[in-house]
Amino acid sequence: MGSVLDTRSLNRATLARQLLLSRAELSAEDAVAHLLGLQAQNVKPPYFQLHARLRGFRPAALAELMESRKVVRMVTMRSTIHTHTAHDALTLRPLVQAARDREVGAFRKGLAGVDLERLGELARAFVEAEPRTMGEIREELLTHWPDADPQSLSVAARCRLPLVQVTPRGVWGRSGQVRLTTLEQWLGRPPAEAPPAHAVDEAVLRYLGAFGPASVKDMQTWAGLTRLREAFERLRPRLTVFRDENGVELFDLPDAPRPDAGTPAPPRFLPEFDNLLLSHADRTRVIPADLKGRTWTGNQAHRTLLVDGFVAGLWRWEDEASLTVELFGRVSKGEKERIVxxxxxxxxxxxxxxxSAETAEAADSDDSDRTSAAGRRPSVRFGSIHG
Incomplete structure (x- = not known):
């Protein structure tokens, strides 16, 4: 049956894999690889995800990887934009292609009479001539299928082709319109032809290394895929099996860290759409059941605060030197000081x-007299985010 892991044990194990129990001594590139990518619906969250996880992280480290094309922004898991290493972009995008094909199927009414094979060829030639906006891609495709639904044409192009957002989009401190080209054009090498069984198995093992212990449904939630049970069963002899308090079977790597449930977990400020909150079917290992729904408004995720390893509040910038924290409940005076x-x-x-160079130098010490990049003493206040 496997031994039972309670919620706190699952929480500490997941935080350890997510580099959130203590900041890791990893390069930005190695961290992006370990985490199988960073959710990047907005431009800045990947930088804040790494800041919460890496010792000495500076935004320039990820920005340089973006500009050197060692990491890229593209649609992969759950049909959302992720920042991936070049290697993972080439291997994970084919893994989710079946889900992207199903997504196109949901728009078939708007694609009546459209030859999807030809659409892919035309869109590829158009974006490989030079990076294009989605609006430009849509207008180009409308010249070939003027009666098709414009949004459906856009979805088909995005799903049929592995499109990356080219820089300066996604580079810290710079701005740029979303312009797209193919992954192979941007990197100068093609993605894998198809995801063989060993590629799926490798993805399962890496997912467990970053998010485990986890169920089959958990990984399917993270990847936006179905029918992964077969891969878990192939790997069962190599895995350790537990159960959660509801009897759900959880798989894990035998040597992966599973800290004691009483291990201290420091406060962490997470950006909107952090994968920690999105990559399990059962999210109570991080989000208490009574707070379900508090981290979202409509389809927009809020920035969240972890206290003792669990979501305990929201936060927002007021300006470059201050932020407001809204706590969902009471915390001790010592915990409040740690949050500040x-x-x-x-x-x-x-x-x-x-x-600035001055800020970067001062920030190397946890005990430094910090000054914000705006030149003012940082200010953290407690209040209401929505009030």
Whole structure:
């Protein structure tokens, strides 16, 4: 049957894999690889995800990877934009192609009479001539199928082709319209032809390394895929099996960290759409059941605060030197002080689009007298986000 892991044990194991129990001594590229990508619906969240997880992280580290094409922004898991290493973009995008094909099927009414094979060829030639906006792609395709639904044409192009957002989009401190070209054009090498069984198995093992212990449904939620049970069964002899308190079977890597449930978990400020909150079917390992729905409004995720490893509040920038925290419940005076210290650290190191040399130097020490990149003492206040 496998031994039972309670919620706190699952929480600490997941935080350890997510590099959130203590900041890791990893390069930005290695961290992006370990985490199988960073949710990147908005431009800045990947930078804040790494700041919460890596010791000494500076935005320039990820920005340089973007500009050197060692990491890319593209649609992969759950049909959402992720920042992936070049290697993972080439291997994970084919893994989710079946889901992207199903997504096109949902728009078939607007694609009546459209030859999808030809659409892919035309869109590829258009974006490989030079990077294009989605509006430009749509207008080009409408010249060939004027009676088709414009949005459906856009969806078909995005799903049929592995399109990446080219820089300067996604580079810290710079701005740029979303322009797209193919992954192979941007990297100079093609993605895998098809995901063989060993590629699926490798993805399962890596998912467990970053998000485990986890159920089959958990991974399917993360990937936006179905029918992964077969891969887990192939790997069962190599895995350790547990159960959660509801009897759900959880798989894990035998040697993966599973810290004691009492291991301290420091406060962490997470950006909107952090994968920690999106990559399990059962999210109570991070989001208490009574707070379900508090981290979203409509389809927009809020920035969240972890206290003792669990979602305990929201936060927002007021300006480059201050932020407001809304707690969902009471915390101790000591915990409040730790929240303030972590918030001040984040403001000092991440509060402006580009950091000064003075700020970067001061931020190397946890005990430094921090000054924000705006030149003012960081300020963390407790109040209401929505009030």
């Amino acid at each position: 210290a972590e918030g001040e650290r984040m403001i000092a190191e991440m509060g402006a689009p580009a950091e």
